[in-house]
Amino acid sequence: MTDEPSTAEEIMDGVYRALCAHGYAGLTMQDIADECSKSKSLLHYHYDTKEDLLVAFLDHVISDFEGRVAERADRPPTERLVEFVCWFVFERDESERESFHIALLELRSQGPFNDRIREQLARSDRLLRGTVSEVLVEGIDSGVFRDVDVEETAALLVATLDGARTRQITMAGDESEGPAYTRTVAEATMSRVLEPLLAEGVELPSIAETVESLPARTGEEPGEGRAAGEETMDEDATDEDVMGEGTTDGPAADATDGSTASVTADDEDSG
Amino acid sequence: MTDEPSTAEEIMDGVYRALCAHGYAGLTMQDIADECSKSKSLLHYHYDTKEDLLVAFLDHVISDFEGRVAERADRPPTERLVEFVCWFVFERDESERESFHIALLELRSQGPFNDRIREQLARSDRLLRGTVSEVLVEGIDSGVFRDVDVEETAALLVATLDGARTRQITMAGDESEGPAYTRTVAEATMSRVLEPLLAEGVELPSIAETVESLPARTGEEPGEGRAAGEETMDEDATDEDVMGEGTTDGPAADATDGSTASVTADDEDSG
DNA sequence: GGTCATTGACTGACTGGTCAGTCAGCAGGG
DNA sequence: CCCTGCTGACTGACCAGTCAGTCAATGACC
Numbered sequence: 001m002t003d004e005p006s007t008a009e010e011i012m013d014g015v016y017r018a019l020c021a022h023g024y025a026g027l028t029m030q031d032i033a034d035e036c037s038k039s040k041s042l043l044h045y046h047y048d049t050k051e052d053l054l055v056a057f058l059d060h061v062i063s064d065f066e067g068r069v070a071e072r073a074d075r076p077p078t079e080r081l082v083e084f085v086c087w088f089v090f091e092r093d094e095s096e097r098e099s100f101h102i103a104l105l106e107l108r109s110q111g112p113f114n115d116r117i118r119e120q121l122a123r124s125d126r127l128l129r130g131t132v133s134e135v136l137v138e139g140i141d142s143g144v145f146r147d148v149d150v151e152e153t154a155a156l157l158v159a160t161l162d163g164a165r166t167r168q169i170t171m172a173g174d175e176s177e178g179p180a181y182t183r184t185v186a187e188a189t190m191s192r193v194l195e196p197l198l199a200e201g202v203e204l205p206s207i208a209e210t211v212e213s214l215p216a217r218t219g220e221e222p223g224e225g226r227a228a229g230e231e232t233m234d235e236d237a238t239d240e241d242v243m244g245e246g247t248t249d250g251p252a253a254d255a256t257d258g259s260t261a262s263v264t265a266d267d268e269d270s271g
Numbered sequence: 272m273t274d275e276p277s278t279a280e281e282i283m284d285g286v287y288r289a290l291c292a293h294g295y296a297g298l299t300m301q302d303i304a305d306e307c308s309k310s311k312s313l314l315h316y317h318y319d320t321k322e323d324l325l326v327a328f329l330d331h332v333i334s335d336f337e338g339r340v341a342e343r344a345d346r347p348p349t350e351r352l353v354e355f356v357c358w359f360v361f362e363r364d365e366s367e368r369e370s371f372h373i374a375l376l377e378l379r380s381q382g383p384f385n386d387r388i389r390e391q392l393a394r395s396d397r398l399l400r401g402t403v404s405e406v407l408v409e410g411i412d413s414g415v416f417r418d419v420d421v422e423e424t425a426a427l428l429v430a431t432l433d434g435a436r437t438r439q440i441t442m443a444g445d446e447s448e449g450p451a452y453t454r455t456v457a458e459a460t461m462s463r464v465l466e467p468l469l470a471e472g473v474e475l476p477s478i479a480e481t482v483e484s485l486p487a488r489t490g491e492e493p494g495e496g497r498a499a500g501e502e503t504m505d506e507d508a509t510d511e512d513v514m515g516e517g518t519t520d521g522p523a524a525d526a527t528d529g530s531t532a533s534v535t536a537d538d539e540d541s542g
Numbered sequence: 543g544g545t546c547a548t549t550g551a552c553t554g555a556c557t558g559g560t561c562a563g564t565c566a567g568c569a570g571g572g
Numbered sequence: 573c574c575c576t577g578c579t580g581a582c583t584g585a586c587c588a589g590t591c592a593g594t595c596a597a598t599g600a601c602c
Contacts, residue, residue, distance in 0.1 A: 007551080023384055025296060028587060039553050044589065046551095102383045109377040111441040113294055122442050149459075155435075155452065156459040160427065163434020170382040171392050181426065188427040192464055278577085299561060310579050315563060317577095 010036045011046065015057045020099040024106035029053075051116065058107070058120040062127065069131050077139030078202065082210045084132060085189060088161040089182045089211060092172075102169050129154040136197075144202045153197070160189055183207075281307045282317065286328045291370040295377035300324075322387065329378065329391040333398065340402050348410030349473065353481045355403060356460060359432040360453045360482060363443075373440050400425040407468075415473045424468070431460055454478075 014036025022031050029050055033040040047053040072080060090097050111118040132154035139145035164185035171181075186207055194204060276284070285307025293302050300321055304311040318324040343351060361368050382389040403425035410416035435456035442452075457478055465475060 025381065026384070029589085030587080040588085041554075041590085042552055045553095048589090050588065098383075102380065106377070106380040108437075108441045109373065109380050110296065112373045112443050113297070118442060125438065125442060152455055152459045155455050156431065156463065159434035159438055159452065159456045160431040161434070162438060163432070164426075164430035166379075166437055167396065167430055167433060170379045171389060171396060172383050181430065184423055184426050185430045188423045192427065192467070196463070196467075300563085301561080311562085312564085312580075313578055316579095319563090321562065 007038075007046070010038070011043065011053075012057060012060050014038070015053065016100070019103035020096055023099075024103045024110075051114070054107070055116045055120065058117065062120060062124050065124070066127060069127065077135045077142065078144055078204050079210070080135045081132075081139070081194060082190070082205050082207065083214065084135070084157075085161060085186050085194075086207060086210045086214055088165050089186045089207065090165075090168075090180070091183070092180050098169055098172060101165065102172075105166060105169065125158075128158050132157055144199055145197050146199055148197055153193075156193065157189065160185060160193070278309075278317070281309065282314065282324075283328060283331050285309070286324065287371070290374035291367055294370075295374045295381075298374075322385070325378070326387045326391065329388065333391060333395050336395070337398060340398065348406045348413065349415055349475050350481070351406045352403075352410070352465060353461070353476050353478065354485065355406070355428075356432060356457050356465070357478060357481045357485055359436050360457045360478065361436075361451070362454070363451050369440055369443060372436060373443075376437060376440065396429075399429050403428055415470055416468050417470055419468055424464075427464065428460065431456060431464070
């Protein structure tokens with residue numbers, strides 16, 4: 001229960017909000033400074049370079065997701081599997097999540113040019129595929145899943161969900177199209193990839209139910225600890241999930257280290 | 272058989288090479304000018320803004336892919352389907368293709384911020400999903416495929432392959448890992464998504480065979496028309512495939528409209 | 543308990559480099 | 573001699589990073 005958000009937290013929140021507002025390509029140190037009501041010089045005081053700051057942010061976000069995965073480790077494999085799928089599903093009106101994932105995609109596309117970013121990407125890939133593998137192994141051992149190729153299944157699942165999300169966000173200014181890309185693909189994945197995995201008589205929970213049951217999405221759920229808040233009347237919803245990774249949702253913040261307020265969301269901004 | 276490459280073609284080639292060499296984020300007009308041995312001012316003479324040039328390039332690349340799809344329209348559905356999968360498969364040593372797809376991913380991530388880019392992305396999405404749908408419908412009509420949900424299957428297939436490629440290229444500086452991501456996922460897709468689609472007694476060609484049978488990959492195949500070449504001894508390998516799209520390979524150029532120069536795009540206007 | 547030194551957090555103004563886009567002008571063919 | 577294709581030099585904007593300095597808190601010494 002520490003109170004007042006530390007400067008470090010405020011900066012991470014600022015990066016988050018600035019990324020949502022300006023994307024990665026259009027991100028300046030000044031944007032970040034503005035979002036956390038600090039000076040650009042302060043950012044350089046804590047982080048030598050912009051790259052340092054962004055890498056620290058990535059690390060922060062992935063660690064947070066890691067914590068979220070760990071929290072669910074003791075649930076039954078069938079449920080964890082569907083929850084995993086649901087982390088990637090998001091509707092067209094979740095604009096903050098969308099903005100954040102767009103920025104993450106921009107960041108990911110810089111992996112090939114930046115060792116430190118790529119390192120974080122690899123870490124999150126390990127986390128994602130590892131999580132699926134773990135769930136599958138547990139399910140196979142306990143007899144709810146058939147004895148399939150675990151690594152291959154994990155690779156397929158992660159690629160599919162990630163691909164669906166990427167396509168959904170890059171073409172956000174849609175037009176027509178029925179349900180969101182991720183929704184369609186998640187349903188298809190359930191019936192064509194996951195169900196054939198089940199042992200005789202076993203069933204998966206539905207996506208609809210599972211999505212509902214997942215921890216608060218941005219804007220819902222009361223939220224509680226409101227601390228030192230200044231004029232930033234932030235809700236919470238900070239770090240999302242991981243790289244091209246988990247999908248996560250809103251609040252959480254440092255869910256990992258149950259600390260305080262955290263985040264805010266999108267109120268504000270530039271001009 | 273027009274001879275000397277038109278300025279328009281040279282510029283498109285320059286954009287392609289510059290994108291491969293510098294990526295999209297690090298791309299300057301000077302880089303492009305250098306790659307086609309022209310001046311930066313010339314680029315502005317033909318295209319008012321950098322954005323105009325990049326959009327024209329995207330359009331060029333997608334049209335080229337369109338032509339490539341059309342060329343194969345009369346092959347049997349089972350083969351077209353596997354060929355589609357194979358367009359996305361690439362090995363770790365195909366570094367030019369990889370560089371180009373990295374740049375395309377960067378470009379795609381700008382879709383949400385740029386209407387004209389997003390328009391091209393939507394176009395290529397229609398092309399990709401439409402192609403798969405068309406193949407499926409043809410196969411269902413002729414009895415080689417079961418009567419599945421065509422749109423859902425197309426969405427699943429495209430998302431999966433695109434996702435696999437995205438993950439492979441963003442973590443290129445790999446470490447360990449067995450076969451490339453796209454290879455693993457393509458195989459998994461074949462056995463878990465495509466094979467269950469087949470009617471009794473029908474079989475799909477293998478990925479290995481199909482990859483081999485596809486038109487030249489970068490660097491292979493003699494290549495013929497070498498014209499006006501200056502010191503730019505470019506192979507050819509110009510436009511690849513589409514957005515997050517098809518995968519295509521090297522040569523091709525203006526396969527689509529055998530016409531002359533074509534391209535140029537939209538010189539014109541203001542100035 | 544009052545003065546002074548030190549240090550950590552933080553800021554505004556500045557600098558140097560980069561890059562898209564402009565402009566005046568040149569070659570050559572019709 | 574004018575028009576098209578093309579160029580080199582220049583400009584203005586933007587931005588990461590620096591620097592000199594402010595301010596508050598902490599602690600030391602008398």
